[in-house]
Amino acid sequence: MVEANSKSNILMMKKLLIFTLIMFVFGYALVPFYEKFCEVTGINNLLQPDVLAKDNRVDEDRWIAIEFDANVRGLPWQFKPLQTSARIHPGEPINVMYEITNNSDREVTGQAIPSYSPRFLDKHLKKFECFCFTKQVLKPNETLQMPVQFVIDSELPAEINTVTISYTFFELPAGASPVKK
Amino acid sequence: MAAVHGDAHGHDDHHPSGIMRWVTTTNHKDIGTMYLWFSFTMFLIGGFLAMGIRAELYQPGIQILQPELFNQFTTLHGLIMVFGAIMPAFVGFANWQVPLMIGAPDMAFARMNNWSFWLLPVAGTLLVSSFFVPGGAAAGGWTFYPPLSTQGGLGVDLMIFAVHILGASSIMGSINIITTILNMRAPGMTLMKMPMFVWTWLITAYLLVLVMPVLAGVVTMLLTDRHFGTSFFNAAGGGDPVMFQHIFWFFGHPEVYIMILPAFGIVSEIIPTFARKPLFGYSSMVYATASIAILSCVVWAHHMFTAGMPTVGQLFFMYATMLIAVPTGVKVFNWTATMWRGSMTFETPMLFAIGFIFLFVIGGFSGVICAIVPIDIQVQDTYYVIAHFHYVLVSGALFSLFAGVYYWLPKWTGNMYNETLGKWHFWLSMFFFNLTFFVQHFLGLAGMPRRIPDYNLQFADFNMVSSIGAFGFGLTQLLFLYIVISCIRSGEKSPEKPWDGATTLEWTHLPCPAPYHSFEKPPIVK
Numbered sequence: 001m002v003e004a005n006s007k008s009n010i011l012m013m014k015k016l017l018i019f020t021l022i023m024f025v026f027g028y029a030l031v032p033f034y035e036k037f038c039e040v041t042g043i044n045n046l047l048q049p050d051v052l053a054k055d056n057r058v059d060e061d062r063w064i065a066i067e068f069d070a071n072v073r074g075l076p077w078q079f080k081p082l083q084t085s086a087r088i089h090p091g092e093p094i095n096v097m098y099e100i101t102n103n104s105d106r107e108v109t110g111q112a113i114p115s116y117s118p119r120f121l122d123k124h125l126k127k128f129e130c131f132c133f134t135k136q137v138l139k140p141n142e143t144l145q146m147p148v149q150f151v152i153d154s155e156l157p158a159e160i161n162t163v164t165i166s167y168t169f170f171e172l173p174a175g176a177s178p179v180k181k
Numbered sequence: 182m183a184a185v186h187g188d189a190h191g192h193d194d195h196h197p198s199g200i201m202r203w204v205t206t207t208n209h210k211d212i213g214t215m216y217l218w219f220s221f222t223m224f225l226i227g228g229f230l231a232m233g234i235r236a237e238l239y240q241p242g243i244q245i246l247q248p249e250l251f252n253q254f255t256t257l258h259g260l261i262m263v264f265g266a267i268m269p270a271f272v273g274f275a276n277w278q279v280p281l282m283i284g285a286p287d288m289a290f291a292r293m294n295n296w297s298f299w300l301l302p303v304a305g306t307l308l309v310s311s312f313f314v315p316g317g318a319a320a321g322g323w324t325f326y327p328p329l330s331t332q333g334g335l336g337v338d339l340m341i342f343a344v345h346i347l348g349a350s351s352i353m354g355s356i357n358i359i360t361t362i363l364n365m366r367a368p369g370m371t372l373m374k375m376p377m378f379v380w381t382w383l384i385t386a387y388l389l390v391l392v393m394p395v396l397a398g399v400v401t402m403l404l405t406d407r408h409f410g411t412s413f414f415n416a417a418g419g420g421d422p423v424m425f426q427h428i429f430w431f432f433g434h435p436e437v438y439i440m441i442l443p444a445f446g447i448v449s450e451i452i453p454t455f456a457r458k459p460l461f462g463y464s465s466m467v468y469a470t471a472s473i474a475i476l477s478c479v480v481w482a483h484h485m486f487t488a489g490m491p492t493v494g495q496l497f498f499m500y501a502t503m504l505i506a507v508p509t510g511v512k513v514f515n516w517t518a519t520m521w522r523g524s525m526t527f528e529t530p531m532l533f534a535i536g537f538i539f540l541f542v543i544g545g546f547s548g549v550i551c552a553i554v555p556i557d558i559q560v561q562d563t564y565y566v567i568a569h570f571h572y573v574l575v576s577g578a579l580f581s582l583f584a585g586v587y588y589w590l591p592k593w594t595g596n597m598y599n600e601t602l603g604k605w606h607f608w609l610s611m612f613f614f615n616l617t618f619f620v621q622h623f624l625g626l627a628g629m630p631r632r633i634p635d636y637n638l639q640f641a642d643f644n645m646v647s648s649i650g651a652f653g654f655g656l657t658q659l660l661f662l663y664i665v666i667s668c669i670r671s672g673e674k675s676p677e678k679p680w681d682g683a684t685t686l687e688w689t690h691l692p693c694p695a696p697y698h699s700f701e702k703p704p705i706v707k
Binding site: 016017 | 289290352355356359360363364365390391392393394395396397398399402410413415416417418419421424427428431489491
């Protein structure tokens with residue numbers, strides 16, 4: 001009886017170890033699952049171009065003030081918008097230029113990450129083109145001008161009349177893969 | 182009974198003596214004892230950190246701990262109490278009690294049992310020694326969110342290794358417990374005849390093998406982000422720090438039930454014994470435990486209502502969280518119904534068990550309050566949350582551990598503890614615990630943030646009260662240490678069956694103290 005018992009014990013242990021292993025892999029599987037989930041539901045859609053809704057209309061009666069902000073984190077770059085603010089109607093497309101300069105004598109790769117205020121602006125901001133969709137590589141002392149093209153749709157709540165769009169450049173290790181979709 | 186005594190004589194102890202006895206032991210009782218002493222040691226270390234925190238918060242301004250060190254204290258207090266004190270203590274109980282309560286001679290894998298214990302001191306040493314490395318210990322909170330945890334120094338690496346080791350130990354312990362319970366029950370002990378403590382541990386062990394590997398995965402991601410160029414949580418590399426919170430809490434919320442389900446089990450043994458009535462609604466207790474375990478896996482994002490989430494997500498996690506109150510309520514009503522018209526006596530274990538129910542319900546209710554999204558957004562990261570989870574972890578998990586120690590000390594040592602001192606321990610703990618944590622509700626509602634070494638003057642009075650309570654609570658636990666040691670060394674000899682209402686196998690079939698080898702011939706359960 002003791003024999004039979006220890007055999008079934010070992011079998012049980014094997015099953016549980018396999019289950020443990022599956023759960024470890026599951027932890028890693030949550031990463032692509034999370035990304036897919038965000039992509040399908042449109043949450044966290046920071047790095048892909050948007051499509052403008054067909055029924056987009058320009059609301060001539062309203063003005064929105066937009067403030068542009070630019071930061072670098074840990075890169076030897078200078079990064080600024082060529083205009084610090086703008087005034088547009090909801091639904092009206094706008095093109096803003098940004099400029100980066102690599103102040104160092106090495107090639108540096110960076111990735112811009114957007115952030116908005118108010119936070120729910122991302123629901124109403126439709127970006128067609130942005131330097132933040134890909135990584136940027138700057139040769140020593142190179143200067144680059146890059147556009148951002150977007151529309152703020154007219155669904156933006158009426159009480160909002162000023163918004164801020166901010167970009168921060170982070171350094172990517174040399175040879176790092178481009179940002180995943 | 183005679184057969185049992187014969188059993189004890191048949192196996193004269195032929196184990197090594199001195200320190201090697203403890204290093205090489207494969208006996209579930211020895212290992213259980215070591216688990217309990219280890220966790221008590223970590224409890225004192227974690228308690229020391231808590232005293233440091235409360236001493237700094239005694240008055241506004243920076244007096245004792247610089248902010249960096251204060252953050253290390255709060256972080257390590259949480260990690261040590263959760264992973265070093267509460268969890269190993271319950272595993273210690275499982276080691277001692279599960280084989281005794283199901284009539285098994287030992288745990289299923291005795292050598293693995295030894296190994297899973299001896300990993301713990303290694304991990305504990307890593308955690309404690311991280312205070313002394315350059316840059317100090319991890320300081321980003323016990324939940325080690327990135328980016329703080331991807332930026333910290335060597336201390337964070339030590340913490341990551343410690344968590345890995347503790348996770349491995351817990352997983353081995355759980356595999357052992359599941360196998361023991363499923364394969365080694367005495368003849369006639371069907372699943373639905375198992376004592377509640379064994380049931381709660383079976384379910385807890387399944388939760389552990391479900392979520393501990395996920396924790397191991399997420400700290401491994403953190404490690405590769407720190408040192409091997411991956412960017413799971415690095416926004417610049419395409420990762421997402423919020424994803425860490427999702428994966429962490431996928432582990433973290435079941436984890437809180439891992440710490441409370443065995444407590445439910447202990448209380449479910451003690452209440453019937455001292456009410457001298459069988460547990461009311463045994464099968465509903467089993468199903469409630471299982472439902473809590475299942476629900477605990479789908480509520481994790483209620484820790485993240487302010488991290489950014491669509492309303493529909495907030496609503497789902499809010500309702501799912503509130504649903505847990507239902508099976509928990511079933512349990513509380515069952516305990517109350519067990520006491521109803523029972524012939525109750527109030528020895529120390531019963532006092533702690535009733536104290537547990539009373540205070541755990543307060544913690545449970547503040548949990549339901551925190552589950553409500555708009556309120557949570559208000560109290561997120563304030564002292565209200567601190568008060569909430571100390572009500573469920575200190576007066577919940579810890580009080581049940583005290584109750585269990587007093588209840589089973591006669592079985593473990595053969596001696597009775599000092600009942601008068603035990604009662605003092607209970608009433609002092611009760612008083613000082615509430616003094617410490619009840620006022621923290623008010624601080625939280627007034628807006629005092631957690632993890633802050635200095636605060637606005639308006640919070641001064643309640644913080645002073647809370648600190649005085651904390652010092653009292655800390656000192657009271659030294660009384661507990663004294664009671665346990667004096668029970669072991671010079672306690673009065675315990676009667677064969679000190680609790681006349683006890684009905685589980687360890688009381689009905691074994692003498693006090695339980696012999697070194699028990700149930701070599703399994704008892705027959707009718």
